[in-house]
Amino acid sequence: MGFNKNVGKTIAVYSFVIGILYAIFGILEILVGWGDLIGTGVSLIQPIELAGVNVVPPDVFGGIMLIIIGAVYLTGVRQQARGKREGLSFLLVGSLLAAIFFGVYVVILLANGVGYVFQFEDWLEWIWLDDLRPGIWLFLLALPGAYLALTKKEWRE
Amino acid sequence: MKAKEILGEDPEIVLADKRYDLISTILATSLVRGAKKWTLTDMLDKVFIHKTLGIPVFIALFWAMFRFAYDASAPFMEIIGLFFEKLAEASAGIPNEILASLIGDGIFGGLGFILTFIPPIFFLFLGISILEDSGYLARAAFIMDKIMFKLGLHGRSFIPMLLGFGCNVPAMMATRSIEGEKDRLITLLVNPFISCGARLPVYVLIAGAFFGSMAPTAVWSMYLLGIVVAILLALLLRKTILRGEPAPFIMELPLYKAPTFHGSVIHMWERGVQFLKKAGTYLLAGAIILWFLSTFPWGAEVELSYTGQIGHALAPIFSPLGFDWRIVASLVFALLAKEIAVEALGIIYAVEGVSAIEGALVASYNPVIGYTLMAFTLLYIPCVATIGTMKKESGSWKWTIFQLVLTLVLAYVVGLIITGIGAILGYA
Numbered sequence: 029m030g031f032n033k034n035v036g037k038t039i040a041v042y043s044f045v046i047g048i049l050y051a052i053f054g055i056l057e058i059l060v061g062w063g064d065l066i067g068t069g070v071s072l073i074q075p076i077e078l079a080g081v082n083v084v085p086p087d088v089f090g091g092i093m094l095i096i097i098g099a100v101y102l103t104g105v106r107q108q109a110r111g112k113r114e115g116l117s118f119l120l121v122g123s124l125l126a127a128i129f130f131g132v133y134v135v136i137l138l139a140n141g142v143g144y145v146f147q148f149e150d151w152l153e154w155i156w157l158d159d160l161r162p163g164i165w166l167f168l169l170a171l172p173g174a175y176l177a178l179t180k181k182e183w184r185e
Numbered sequence: 186m187k188a189k190e191i192l193g194e195d196p197e198i199v200l201a202d203k204r205y206d207l208i209s210t211i212l213a214t215s216l217v218r219g220a221k222k223w224t225l226t227d228m229l230d231k232v233f234i235h236k237t238l239g240i241p242v243f244i245a246l247f248w249a250m251f252r253f254a255y256d257a258s259a260p261f262m263e264i265i266g267l268f269f270e271k272l273a274e275a276s277a278g279i280p281n282e283i284l285a286s287l288i289g290d291g292i293f294g295g296l297g298f299i300l301t302f303i304p305p306i307f308f309l310f311l312g313i314s315i316l317e318d319s320g321y322l323a324r325a326a327f328i329m330d331k332i333m334f335k336l337g338l339h340g341r342s343f344i345p346m347l348l349g350f351g352c353n354v355p356a357m358m359a360t361r362s363i364e365g366e367k368d369r370l371i372t373l374l375v376n377p378f379i380s381c382g383a384r385l386p387v388y389v390l391i392a393g394a395f396f397g398s399m400a401p402t403a404v405w406s407m408y409l410l411g412i413v414v415a416i417l418l419a420l421l422l423r424k425t426i427l428r429g430e431p432a433p434f435i436m437e438l439p440l441y442k443a444p445t446f447h448g449s450v451i452h453m454w455e456r457g458v459q460f461l462k463k464a465g466t467y468l469l470a471g472a473i474i475l476w477f478l479s480t481f482p483w484g485a486e487v488e489l490s491y492t493g494q495i496g497h498a499l500a501p502i503f504s505p506l507g508f509d510w511r512i513v514a515s516l517v518f519a520l521l522a523k524e525i526a527v528e529a530l531g532i533i534y535a536v537e538g539v540s541a542i543e544g545a546l547v548a549s550y551n552p553v554i555g556y557t558l559m560a561f562t563l564l565y566i567p568c569v570a571t572i573g574t575m576k577k578e579s580g581s582w583k584w585t586i587f588q589l590v591l592t593l594v595l596a597y598v599v600g601l602i603i604t605g606i607g608a609i610l611g612y613a
Contacts, residue, residue, distance in 0.1 A: 064399065089248060089402040096245045100238055113223055117231035124229075125245060132249045136256040143260035149540060151260065177228075 036111035039176070043108055043119050046170055047101030050094045050126070053162035056084045057091030064088070081157040094163060097125045116177050123174030130167035133159070226320075226440045233321065239328040246321070248405050250312035255389065255401035258304035262389075262539060265304070269297030270537045283483070290532060291476025296469055298531035299524050301539055302386035307457045309385060313350055314452035318444035322347055327438060333416060345372055346415065349379030350408070351456045353571045356381075357578050367427045373578055374422060374588055375415040377567035380408045382460055383523040387562045390527050394543035395555035403556065407563050414564065414595065463522060471525040472532070475518055479532050487533050492518075506561065506600040507554035516561070522568050553607030557600045565596035 056076065063070040065088045076084045104118020137159040143151030188196040232238055273293035279285035316322050326343040333343060345363075349356035357376050363369040380388075388407050392400035423429070478491040487493055488510070495517055496510030503513050515529035534545045546555070566572070566589050576585045 064397075087398070089399075089405075090252075093245045093248055096238075096241045100232060100242065103232075103235075103238060114231055117228045120228055121232035121242070125242065128246070128249055132253045132257075135253060139257040139260050143263065146260065146264070148260060148263045150263075 033109075033111040036108050036115070039115070039119065039173075040105045040109035042173060043101045043115075043122070044105050046166075046173060047098045047105070047122070049166060049169065050098030050101065050122075050162075052098075053084065053166060054091040054094030054096075054098060057087045057094060057162070059091075060084050061086030061088040061091065081155075081160075083162070085158070085161050087161075090161070090163065093129065094166075097122055097129065100125060119173050120177035123170050123177060126163075126167045126170040127174065129163040133161055133163045137164075224440075229441050230324070230438070233324045234328055239324075240332075243325050243328060244409075246316065247408065248402070250309065250316070251405040251408070252401045253312055254305045254309035254385075255392075255404055258308045261304040262301045266298075266301040266538045266540075269293050269301065272297065273537055283480075286480055287473070287476055290480070290535060291472050292469070294535070294537060295472035295475055295528040295532045296464065298539075298542070299386060299468055299472075299528045300464060302389060302524070302527070303457075303460070305389050306382050306385055306460050307453055309382065310351065310456040311449060311453040314449040314456070315444045318442070318448050318452065320439045320441040323436065323438050327436065330436075333419070345376055346379050346412070349376050349381060351382055352459055353377050353379065353381045353567060354574045357571065357574045360578060365429075367423075367429050370579060370584065371419050371422050371427055373575060374584070374591070375419050377571055377575075377588070377592060378411045378415040378418070378564060380411045380563055381523070382456070383463075383568065384562055386524050386527045387519075388559050390530070390539065390542065391546070391555045391559050393539065394546040395550075395552040403559070407559050410560060410599075411563050414599070418591075418595070460524075463524075467522045468524060468528065471518060471521050472528055475525070475529055475532050479529075487535065492529075492533065506557050506597070506604055507550065508558070508561075509549070511549070512554075512558060516565065519562070520566060520569060522570075523562060526562060551607075551612050553604060553610070553612040557603045557607075560603055561596045561600050563596075564592060564599055566592050 056073070059072040060075055062072045064086050071086065075082055075086070100118055101122040104115040104122070107115030108119065109115075137156060140151060140154055140159055141156065144154045144156075192199045233242060235242075273289045276285055276289035276293060279288060313322075316325075326347065329343045345356045345359040347356075348359050353376055356379065357373055360369050360372045360376070363372055384407070385404070388404045389400075392403040396403040475492065478495070479487050479493075481491060482489075488497075492514045493510060496512075496514030499513045499517065500508065500510040503516075508516075511530065511533050514533065515526040518529045519526035530546070531542055534542055536542055536545055550558075567575075572585060572589065575588055576582065579585060
């Protein structure tokens with residue numbers, strides 16, 4: 029039971045790409061943040077900047093969580109490629125986790141905005157672009173998958 | 186007891202088996218199976234209770250919850266802190282010096298300081314409510330049951346343990362649903378290791394002072410440490426003084442549903458209001474007692490006050506953990522309620538606002554002492570309300586005293602381990 033194999037292969041490729049992206053950015057967050065974790069302050073790789081903005085925050089545990097999301101996507105790839113409906117579960121839950129992390133990071137960004145507006149001491153030098161982490165923009169790539177997993181009810185039969 | 190002896194196992198389990206056997210027999214002869222509809226719950230359960238992914242997903246969801254509770258609440262803590270700072274400043278104008286000190290340092294400096302932690306407490310409870318209302322928490326119990334059963338803990342114990350994230354008192358009362366005296370006693374003994382909301386202000390203050398951007402993770406690690414210690418201790422008890430096999434755990438998993446904003450907010454309020462009630466009673470009383478003991482003899486430095494004397498008398502016992510008289514005094518007062526540790530630090534340091542107290546802590550201690558203090562606060566003797574509940578639920582002073590000694594010894598040992606690891610990492 030499931031869906032057309034060609035459709036399955038397309039979904040599998042999509043899940044694979046999203047899963048790998050989450051895993052890669054998770055690993056990068058770990059490598060950049062490793063120095064902060066062990067107290068040396070020296071990253072294992074150079075900070076990755078785009079137009080002067082840190083694209084990858086130094087966050088070891090945040091990185092681990094991205095890897096977990098990636099692992100959920102990747103676990104379902106084989107079943108999706110075979111056209112099995114069970115594969116859709118991994119796409120759906122991966123997207124759900126991605127949405128939860130997206131939501132949490134956006135709320136934190138907004139809360140930091142409140143701190144900045146009130147000009148509290150810890151937020152004087154806050155820049156909103158610094159809070160625009162991979163957990164936020166990777167979710168935009170995950171959105172189509174979430175939509176398909178929820179709406180294509182015929183794939184579940 | 187007799188039915189159990191005749192049947193050889195729990196009569197409820199036998200009845201459940203027979204009931205399902207009968208259902209299967211009837212269905213086998215009367216039901217024509219069609220294609221099974223695959224529901225949304227089936228889809229989600231495929232991953233949420235997956236044998237490999239289930240636990241990592243659980244860890245990720247809890248981490249997200251703590252990240253939300255800690256980071257999103259920070260500016261709101263600042264707003265409440267500022268409000269009480271202004272009130273404390275205004276109270277300086279009261280002509281009577283002792284009354285001004287009571288209101289400014291005791292009530293606004295002590296109680297007001299603890300109230301700045303309302304946002305993370307409510308945000309954490311909102312997160313727990315969302316997970317509970319969605320049906321996920323039941324799955325968390327399910328995936329943990331496998332591990333817990335292997336370790337000798339009754340699967341149903343996880344429900345009281347989850348309730349313990351709010352408050353250990355109702356959580357310990359919830360152990361009444363556990364059949365088997367030993368299963369229940371083990372759950373009662375390990376329940377105080379589950380981080381209740383009262384410990385959160387201590388974690389937030391210490392983690393914020395010492396761990397910067399890693400603070401939410403440091404807080405989250407305390408919750409994990411509590412779960413790990415509870416499970417390992419349950420295993421130890423099961424293998425030693427409370428030997429036996431845990432009863433099997435049968436639990437119906439509810440369907441998943443999207444939590445409503447209204448429902449989650451109500452559940453958050455039901456849990457959070459306990460903290461507000463405590464603030465108006467225990468914490469207010471604690472602030473006044475603390476102020477008195479830290480201010481008298483009148484005119485003396487805090488170090489020479491009654492609080493200072495209590496702290497100094499006990500400090501040598503805790504010096505191997507890096508705790509000085511200030512920390513020791515705050516831990517002594519926190520026996521009334523764990524949040525009082527934060528209140529006490531506010532009064533002892535006599536500075537206003539979270540940032541000022543964080544600065545004072547950083548100037549006095551290193552991150553290892555900070556982390557040790559967090560772990561000690563998690564593990565040592567629970568608050569008086571929890572001790573009272575243990576006595577009531579176990580019906581025994583022997584087990585209550587055993588729990589007090591156990592928690593204190595365990596907290597000390599874990600503290601020494603953290604200090605030792607810190608020494609290896611180069612923190613004197």
